[in-house]
Amino acid sequence: AQKITQTQPGMFVQEKEAVTLDCTYDTSDPSYGLFWYKQPSSGEMIFLIYQGSYDQQNATEGRYSLNFQKARKSANLVISASQLGDSAMYFCAMRDLLNSGNTPLVFGKGTRLSVIA
Amino acid sequence: DVKVTQSSRYLVKRTGEKVFLECVQDMDHENMFWYRQDPGLGLRLIYFSYDVKMKEKGDIPEGYSVSREKKERFSLILESASTNQTSMYLCASSSVPISGNTIYFGEGSWLTVV
Numbered sequence: 343a344q345k346i347t348q349t350q351p352g353m354f355v356q357e358k359e360a361v362t363l364d365c366t367y368d369t370s371d372p373s374y375g376l377f378w379y380k381q382p383s384s385g386e387m388i389f390l391i392y393q394g395s396y397d398q399q400n401a402t403e404g405r406y407s408l409n410f411q412k413a414r415k416s417a418n419l420v421i422s423a424s425q426l427g428d429s430a431m432y433f434c435a436m437r438d439l440l441n442s443g444n445t446p447l448v449f450g451k452g453t454r455l456s457v458i459a
Numbered sequence: 460d461v462k463v464t465q466s467s468r469y470l471v472k473r474t475g476e477k478v479f480l481e482c483v484q485d486m487d488h489e490n491m492f493w494y495r496q497d498p499g500l501g502l503r504l505i506y507f508s509y510d511v512k513m514k515e516k517g518d519i520p521e522g523y524s525v526s527r528e529k530k531e532r533f534s535l536i537l538e539s540a541s542t543n544q545t546s547m548y549l550c551a552s553s554s555v556p557i558s559g560n561t562i563y564f565g566e567g568s569w570l571t572v573v
Binding site: 392 | 494499500501549564
C-alpha cells in the first residue's frame with residue numbers, strides 16, 4: 343500500500359524567503375507519480391507540480407521546485423521568494439502509474455504554510 | 460476549459476436524512492473519485508469509479524454509497540446522514556495517466572449534519 347507522510351502540520355516563513363515543505367512516501371510500485379497541491383481557504387485544489395519516478399531531473403514550475411530524492415523516498419516542495427498569497431494548505435500526493443492507470447491519488451495530511459510580511 | 464462541477468457548495472442536513480452529492484465532469488474522463496477532507500487528516504478516499512456502473516471502495520466507505528450511471532456523473536450518497544459525516548467532500552476526475560497531471564478537482568462541498 344502507498345503512504346504519504348508530511349511531518350510539518352504548520353510552517354511560518356518570512357515574505358521573500360524560501361521555504362521547504364517536507365514529504366516522504368512509501369510504495370513498492372516501480373512506477374509512480376508524485377504531486378503537490380495548494381489549497382487556499384476557498385477549498386479548491388490547485389495543482390502545483392508533478393514528478394515521475396523515472397524522471398531524471400527535478401521538476402520545476404516557476405517559483406516551485408520539487409527536490410526528489412528517490413533513494414530516500416522524499417519529494418520535498420521548495421517555494422522560492424515566498425509571497426503573502428502563498429499562505430495556504432499544501433498537500434503531497436502520489437499515484438501508481440501501472441495497473442492500467444485506474445488508481446486514485448493517496449494524500450498526506452498536509453502542511454499549513456503561513457507567510458509573514 | 461476543463462471542468463469538474465459539484466452541485467452544492469454548502470449544505471446543511473439533519474441527522475438521518477438521505478443526502479446526495481453530485482459531481483459532473485465535461486472531459487470524458489474514465490476515472491472519478493470522491494474524497495473526504497477533515498482537519499489534521501488530509502484527504503481520504505471514500506469511493507472511486509473507473510468506468511460506468513463500476514465502483515471500488517476506498518479507505519473509508521462505511522456510511523456511503525455511490526452511483527455512476529453515466530460517464531460524466533458520479534454521485535455520493537449518504538443513506539442516513541450522521542453528525543460525524545460533517546466534512547468537506549471533494550470530487551475529482553482523471554483520464555488514464557500516462558504521466559503528468561491528469562487529475563482535476565471540483566471546488567468542494569461543505570456538508571454540515573445537525
